[in-house]
Every structure is written in structure tokens, then in C-alpha cells.
Amino acid sequence: MNAQAILYAAGVMGGLGVVFGLILTFASKKFAVPVDERFTLARDAMAGANCGACGYPGCDAYAHAVVKGEAPIDLCTPGGQKTLNELAKIMGQEAEETEPVVARVLCQGETGVVKPRYDYSGPQTCHTAVGLAGGPTMCQWGCVGLGDCVRVCRFDAMKIENGIVVIDEDKCTACGMCVKECPRSVIKLLPKKARVTVRCQNTAAPRDAKEACDKACISCKRCERACEYDAIHVNNFVALIDPVKCTLCGACVKVCPTKCIEQLP
Amino acid sequence: MELTLTNFLLFMVNCILTNNFIFSRYLGCCPFLGVSSKVETATGMGLAVTFVMALASLFTYLVYHYILVPLQLTYLITISFILVIASLVQFVEMFMKKSMPALYNALGIYLPLITTNCAVLGATILNIDNSYNLLWSVLNGVFGALGFLLAIVLMAGVRERLEASNIPKSFKGFPISLVVAGLMSVAFLGFAGLGKM
Numbered sequence: 001m002n003a004q005a006i007l008y009a010a011g012v013m014g015g016l017g018v019v020f021g022l023i024l025t026f027a028s029k030k031f032a033v034p035v036d037e038r039f040t041l042a043r044d045a046m047a048g049a050n051c052g053a054c055g056y057p058g059c060d061a062y063a064h065a066v067v068k069g070e071a072p073i074d075l076c077t078p079g080g081q082k083t084l085n086e087l088a089k090i091m092g093q094e095a096e097e098t099e100p101v102v103a104r105v106l107c108q109g110e111t112g113v114v115k116p117r118y119d120y121s122g123p124q125t126c127h128t129a130v131g132l133a134g135g136p137t138m139c140q141w142g143c144v145g146l147g148d149c150v151r152v153c154r155f156d157a158m159k160i161e162n163g164i165v166v167i168d169e170d171k172c173t174a175c176g177m178c179v180k181e182c183p184r185s186v187i188k189l190l191p192k193k194a195r196v197t198v199r200c201q202n203t204a205a206p207r208d209a210k211e212a213c214d215k216a217c218i219s220c221k222r223c224e225r226a227c228e229y230d231a232i233h234v235n236n237f238v239a240l241i242d243p244v245k246c247t248l249c250g251a252c253v254k255v256c257p258t259k260c261i262e263q264l265p
Numbered sequence: 266m267e268l269t270l271t272n273f274l275l276f277m278v279n280c281i282l283t284n285n286f287i288f289s290r291y292l293g294c295c296p297f298l299g300v301s302s303k304v305e306t307a308t309g310m311g312l313a314v315t316f317v318m319a320l321a322s323l324f325t326y327l328v329y330h331y332i333l334v335p336l337q338l339t340y341l342i343t344i345s346f347i348l349v350i351a352s353l354v355q356f357v358e359m360f361m362k363k364s365m366p367a368l369y370n371a372l373g374i375y376l377p378l379i380t381t382n383c384a385v386l387g388a389t390i391l392n393i394d395n396s397y398n399l400l401w402s403v404l405n406g407v408f409g410a411l412g413f414l415l416a417i418v419l420m421a422g423v424r425e426r427l428e429a430s431n432i433p434k435s436f437k438g439f440p441i442s443l444v445v446a447g448l449m450s451v452a453f454l455g456f457a458g459l460g461k462m
Contacts, residue, residue: 008336016328016345020352027356031363 038090039067045086047078051154053175066091074098078155078173100192101174103157103167107186108199108260109142111163114213130183138212141201143186149178169264194243196253200260203237210258217260223252266401276401278459280408286384287416287446288453293384297417298442300375307421310375311414315407317357317379318388321350322406325389326399346389354380384413419449 043063054075056062065071066087073087074096081098088095120129120136126148129136135144145163157171158178165187167178178187190197200217202209209216219237231245232252239261241252253263266272286292293314300310325346333339358376361369369376379385388409392402423445432441 005337009338009341012332012336012338013341013345013348016332016348020348024352024355024359027359031359033362033366 036067039063041090042066042087045083046076047083049078049154051078051175051177053077078175101189102169102172102192103174103178103187104190104197105143105165105167105187106199106201107142107164108215109137109139109164109213113215114139114142127183139202141184148181149187152177152181191243195248195264196241196246197262198239198241198260199262201238205237215258215260218258220257222255223261226251226255276404277408280405281412281415282456283459285412285416285453286409287413288450292387293382293413296378296382297420301417301420302424304418304421304425307417311417313375314379314382314413315410317354318385318406318410319403320353321385321389322392322402324349324353326392326402329393346386350385351380
């Protein structure tokens with residue numbers, strides 16, 4: 001092996017690469033197909049996470065659909081108001097003010113709070129666990145904390161703490177992938193402004209609920225009586241707050257005996 | 266090899282049936298299984314492969330005989346051929362997008378997929394191994410790809426029927442397709458010896 005052979009080899013491969021590269025560059029100019037410039041703009045306006053929250057396979061597909069006028073412009077939840085405004089400008093439509101939403105976990109059944117039903121040691125996915133004899137915890141409505149939602153979150157906004165999922169509100173883009181994934185619908189998209197939430201969905205009779213979990217709603221209706229604004233109602237053995245009427249006064253939070261209503265700062 | 270009618274016909278049978286890329290050389294099995302769920306798309310894929318394989322045979326022949334051989338760099342055959350094929354596919358894609366949008370849309374994703382189709386690389390290297398001249402190289406590319414087209418369309422036809430048939434659960438989908446592919450391969454073994462040149 002002499003130096004010349006190496007140089008020839010490098011030269012030939014490099015040369016071929018350069019020649020083909022030049023031909024392709026030339027061809028891409030020559031055969032350029034004009035794309036709708038609104039598409040590029042629309043694509044740039046989106047969050048670019050390819051999360052699928054809009055229902056299209058990726059941001060490109062959604063941008064195409066928007067430009068063609070086949071899709072409404074308000075489907076990109078991760079992009080939020082900013083994306084909506086820009087898309088509205090590109091498409092010449094009026095942008096509506098949207099209420100920023102965020103994913104909330106409607107369960108406080110941490111390890112030790114909710115009673116275990118059995119010791120689960122099967123595959124570590126929620127979907128498998130909840131299918132086995134009613135799930136590993138006594139509550140059939142609560143988070144089992146095996147993290148199916150954490151695995152679908154593209155924004156690193158979720159983690160499992162003390163056997164329950166915790167959402168980082170600042171990182172959450174409300175794309176809704178976790179909401180779709182959760183086998184028990186524990187996660188809901190709620191307005192960011194709704195700082196007071198009932199974090200329980202247990203619709204069992206009060207005694208059963210109390211036995212299953214220390215922080216369950218036992219439908220005692222004290223919150224209903226405490227609320228001056230007619231915003232909270234117990235229905236089907238669980239309290240629910242109407243975010244439109246709620247003034248965030250926190251009266252219900254104070255009277256709740258099981259601390260299942262939470263007020264965020 | 267002389268270009269006579271007998272040779273031509275023998276060569277055609279040889280490439281399409283006896284030495285079928287899928288069933289006797291086991292090249293290009295990925296698109297064969299991946300794109301064979303509908304006859305329509307399978308035909309598109311087969312035609313795209315035919316197109317690229319013919320062009321690739323032409324260009325790799327030129328690169329090999331006019332660049333690699335004079336410089337004694339024949340050991341670069343694999344990497345340089347891959348370079349040629351990849352660039353060619355890119356070029357064809359751009360060209361089609363501009364001048365034949367209908368065909369471009371019909372082939373869709375299959376065109377770029379051909380870049381990594383080992384049948385194309387296989388055909389071009391076989392051309393060199395069998396020391397075909399330019400004409401036979403291109404013919405080998407075309408007929409080899411037609412063999413691929415035949416295989417993938419037959420497979421797609423069978424798989425369309427499979428959709429509707431009652432198959433044990435554990436065999437549904439891919440497993441039964443592999444069994445079918447194996448059986449078809451055995452059937453094609455019947456052509457062995459036919460078209461010997």
C-alpha cells in the first residue's frame with residue numbers, strides 16, 4: 001500500500017461525491033417545484049414537536065391541511081395562542097382568544113394514601129395493571145403510578161412521585177397525549193386559571209371511598225354549603241367545580257375533611 | 266455474450282424466473298414484505314425499482330469500467346455503487362416531481378425507499394461479477410427488476426386474499442406472509458435449470 005493508492009481512493013470517492021453533489025444541487029434548482037410559501041410559514045409557526053395532538057401525522061401534515069383550508073387553525077395546542085395568532089395571520093382569519101389549558105391529575109392517591117389491593121409485580125404498564133382484578137389499589141378511579149402517560153409525554157413534563165404522576169405545569173403544553181393514554185382517565189385538560197380543583201374522581205359510595213383512600217371525596221357536601229357562588233356540586237358521589245363560577249376563594253378547600261380539594265398558588 | 270434472439274429470451278427467463286431476486290437470491294426482501302399489502306402499491310414499487318435498477322446498472326457500469334478499473338480501485342465497488350444509487354434516486358425523485366407529478370404521487374414514499382433496497386445494489390454488483398457488458402448489464406437490471414415486480418405483485422395478490430381468510434390468530438399478519446413467501450420460493454425452485462445459458 002503506497003500513499004498514492006490512498007490518495008487516489010480518497011480522490012475518487014471525494015470527487016464522485018462532489019460531482020454528484022453538484023449535479024443534485026443543480027437539479028434541485030432546475031427542478032424546484034414551487035411550494036406554497038404559506039406552508040413554510042405555517043410549519044414554522046407550529047410547535048414542531050410532531051406530537052400528533054392535532055390529529056394529523058406530524059406538523060408537516062397539519063401545515064399542509066391548514067394551507068389547503070381543510071383543517072381549522074386552532075388544533076395546535078402545544079403552540080398555544082402564539083401559534084394560533086400566527087396561523088390566523090397567514091390564513092387571513094380572525095384569531096379567537098383561547099383559554100390556556102393544562103393537564104391536571106385528578107387523583108392524590110399516593111403510596112400510603114390509597115390502600116393497596118395486592119402487591120403488583122407484573123409488567124410495569126398501567127394498561128396491564130388496571131386490567132388485573134380491578135387494579136393494584138383499592139380505588140378503581142385513581143392513578144396507579146406506572147407511568148404510561150410519562151412515556152407518551154414529548155415535553156418531559158411528567159414524572160412519577162410517591163406512586164402517582166405529577167405534572168410540571170410550566171412544561172405542559174396541553175397536547176393531550178397523556179389524557180388519551182391514561183386507562184383510567186385520571187388526567188384531564190382544565191383551564192390554567194382554574195386553580196381550585198377536586199382531585200378525586202372516586203364515584204363509589206362514601207364509606208367505600210373512605211376505606212379505599214384517605215384523600216377520597218366522601219360526598220359530605222360541606223363544600224357545597226361553604227361555597228357562596230354555587231360553583232361546587234356533589235353529583236354521583238363526587239364533587240365537581242364549575243370553573244366559570246369559581247372565584248378561587250378557597251372556602252371549599254378549608255372545609256373539606258379529606259383534603260381532596262386542592263388550591264394551587 | 267452475443268446478442269441473439271435465443272440468448273435474449275434465455276437471459277430474460279433466467280433473470281425473471283430462475284434467478285428471481287426475491288425467491289432465489291433473497292435480495293430486496295424488505296420492500297417485498299413491507300409494500301406488498303395491496304396490489305396497486307406493489308405494482309408502483311415494482312415499477313419504481315425497475316426504473317431505478319435499469320439506470321443504476323447503466324451508471325455503475327460506467328463508474329466501474331471508466332473510473333474504478335483504470336485506477337485499480339475496484340475494492341471501492343460497494344461504497345461507490347451505493348453513492349451512485351443514492352444520488353441517482355435523489356435525482357430521479359426531483360426530476361419526477363417536476364415533470365411527472367402524477368407518477369411521482371403514485372410512487373410516493375417508495376421512490377426514496379429504493380435507495381436502501383439491496384436488490385438494486387445486488388443487481389449492479391452481479392453485473393460486475395458476471396462481467397456483463399453495458400447492454401447485458403442494463404438488460405440484467407431491467408429483467409431482474411421485472412422479476413422483482415412479478416414476485417411483489419404475486420405476493421400482494423396472495424396477501425389481499427389472506428386479509429379475508431380465516432387464519433389462526435397466532436399466524437395473522439406477518440407470520441403467515443413469511444410462510445407464504447417460503448412456499449412461493451419453493452414453487453419458484455421449479456424453474457431451476459430453466460434458461461441455463
